[in-house]
Amino acid sequence: MTRSALETAVVANHEIFMQTSDRIETVLAEHGLTHATAHALWAIDPAEAPPSMKELASRLYCNAPNLSFVVNQLTGRGFVERSTDPTDRRSRVVALTEDGRRVRTAVIEATLALSPFAQLDTDDLLNLVGLLGKALKRTAGPA
């Protein structure tokens, strides 16, 4: 029996992720980042309101203690700053510094350049984005 289309897709998605992670390692190291810290940095969109720790942990699929550890490292590097949310003083919001914005942009650009997806032409990319979005949409159930 030959491998199903579903299995092939899952394996290919995994493989593309692993290849991308592997290739950006050098770039991350140049900025003093690891995969965990780079992922967190990426997840903070400077165009949006700074997320709380809780929100960020959910985006990264990690728990609160782990996120505290990661954000401490980013703070130490001067890439993010914590502050207390004035509307709920239990919450800490995490905002990019100017350095953080710069490094985040550099990491994203390097990742896009090294991704296997960079080889696809515009039509294929749009097609792909549609399919990946469809897969994610169906399972995103609002809470």
Add this chain to the structure above:
Amino acid sequence: MTRSALETAVVANHEIFMQTSDRIETVLAEHGLTHATAHALWAIDPAEAPPSMKELASRLYCNAPNLSFVVNQLTGRGFVERSTDPTDRRSRVVALTEDGRRVRTAVIEATLALSPFAQLDTDDLLNLVGLLGKALKRTAGPA
């Protein structure tokens, strides 16, 4: 400026991988596996000749010491067996045990069932497989 199709695709690829990893955690734990050991188990196809440690490390994008550690765990669980390659006695080949084959199948089935891709219909899946394969093919350069 809005996000490019390339960036959207890369983010979606990452997100699908994270969601899948997150969802199979319970199943892996039931079999005494972690992500690292499950990935290694998956990478050993019982239909092919057992890979050497070197070959397996390359598939997993990890280095030799790390793979030794992971294979030790799988060996402890009784899922794989090491033996010396008779054609090159420096090499150790890693083969699935009967238990290993059974658990590998269970892990793959659970993963496929929980993957966001499971929501796509056959046409979309075939289309997706074509696009992912295209992205991988162009960058696979033979060493």
Add this chain to the structure above:
DNA sequence: GCCACTTACTTCGAGGTTCGAAGAAAATAA
């Protein structure tokens, strides 16, 4: 206002994972 409860986060300590360096064993080549 006071008290119990819940929520958001941090610290701590343990365990899991990854990796570079060094070393053992076997193949290769001169």
Add this chain to the structure above:
DNA sequence: TTATTTTCTTCGAACCTCGAAGTAAGTGGC
């Protein structure tokens, strides 16, 4: 035979992740 290369393992350090416990702040009942 001897030097070199290849494959793998062990060791030790650093990093990552998580459960448990603790702190601070919001919420609701009275």
